[in-house]
Amino acid sequence: MDDLVVSCKGLRKYYADVKAVDGLDLSVIRGECFGLLGPNGAGKTTTIEILEGLTPANSGEVRVLGMSWSDDERELRERIGISLQETQLNEKLTVLETMRLFRSFYKSGLDPEELLRDLSLDEKRDARVGKLSGGQKQRLAVACALIGDPEVLFLDEPTTGLDPQSRLQLWEVVARFRAKQGTVLLTTHYMEEAERLCDRIAIVDHGHLIALGTPKELIARLEAPNVIEFTSDPIVAADALAEVSGFHGATRRGDGWLLRVDSLAVAVPQLIAIVERNGGRLGALSTHAATLEDLFVSLTGRELRDV
């Protein structure tokens, strides 16, 4: 089992009134990028912090690099890198001072100035952390996670709140880390991030695992490659929609439906006919190829972003 880098079995974490993690089994293999995808409050952060040895679980077993947090914390800390959700670094320090500080904690690691260059932060090396943009701060947080030259990188919501360009820059850093056989475990509620970065994805909701696989496998599980999104007045009844050929399910959204179908060319004309037959008027209509977002909607009846 040399290839198993991070694993947990029967992980449970209960707070006073919430079951944040409720019996989770996960395993992350060496060299892969593993994503925990779920809406806010799904238990992603609690899960990753338990795996990072920062939060104790109520029950369950956690192994990282074949070791346990209770026995080998010091060695584990040398070999993993962590970026917390919304990492706050000391705003009064400069970027380079921050890097040097973090570097001093590790027995071996990367050169602070080289790393800043790798992360396009060398121009900001003498700037105060408090003056950095959101994207620069986040890259610095990842730099702090990389400075000890870790085997495993834990990233909690690394791109939340970032603009598209900053997000791309961060994805690039993760890709470079993986190029040298690094293992990544990240959480996100952006399905496009999970699709782009991750080899395997675990979709979690309410502390449960609801789907696990490669992005392609997961989307294939929808059995419907296409999604039609439409509104109508009055709203079409659910059983009328089932008449569409190649129908694989529908979820209510606002004044209309998300309809999962095989072929758009077949389904769209039929749908228009159904709406007219019911004496309704079609509002907005759009289509897209099925994504992880649609999988989440079909599994939970809710949406990833705004829950």
Place this chain on the structure above:
Amino acid sequence: MFKKTGGAPVRHPLIELTSVRTKEFLRETEALFWVFGFPLLLALALGFAFRSKPPDRIPVGVVDGPAARQRLQALAQSPALLPRLFSAQEGREALRRGKISLLIEGDAAPVYGYDPTRPDARTARVEADDALQTAAGRRNVFASQDLKVQEQGSRYIDFLVPGLLGMNLMGTGMWGMGFTIVNARMKKLLKRLVATPMRKSHYLIAQFLSRLIFLVLEVTILVAFGWIVFHVRVNGSIALLAFLCLLGGFTFSGVGLLVASRARTLEAVSGMMNLVMMPMWLCSGVFFSYERFPDSAKPLIRALPLTALNDALRGVMNDAAATTAILPQIAILLAWGLITFVAALKIFRWQ
């Protein structure tokens, strides 16, 4: 990409942590004022308020009448009194309002009106009677002499400067530790640090080391200020004074660490800091001697760290005390420092 070598050598985490904490503090302008500016302003204000000067004259009133002019002249001879002429009604009004401490009426023999619960009124009564009797021709049985005690080391400012020094060591020691730590805890800086291989003891020791750097500065400034502006000299050993300041800094860093060891918000830690410091401000003899408290309370007051520090500082600065004379105080400070540090480490909340 991701190179391991080049650049500056990696320094020990203790050095990095101490240097970072020191830089952080220097970049916090407000904190600089509270540590260095505030105690100086306080010493200046109090020093001027209590500077050595002739005692104020006590205002007394003389009711207009046949004997009034003579009485005014006689009273003006006394260095303790400031006489003024009033009509009977005005005089009583002034006495009632406390504008004067004594009102002298009566025709042949004076009648003194005053509030006997006021010490200055009683002094005025004695001084006025003495002046009037002497003017009327009383002969003193013997000529007494005054020996005025105002030598260096026994003035109020000599008492005050060591007290301020002690108070400052307490304030900066506790705030310096408490505020930074709770702030770092709130911003999840501590959580980020414990996610690295950093040794927790290194972090706490660095906080203390950085405090020491500033402590040397702030003590030097305050002592030099007292010496130059108010001629408050260090009569005892400078080395012993330096040792006491370091010990005091250590003790109150420990207390501050304990107070901050679990607090989650700045409000909570501020409240607790004040709760801990207030009794010592009042009881430990910063502004006035704790000898005025009842005897039963004194053992308790002497066991407070600030009392021990103030007593030891006054011993060295004013009375040139030797180490042996302040051993009990040193023991008390050491005990407080050690116990609070160990307790704080045990219960410290890192996230």
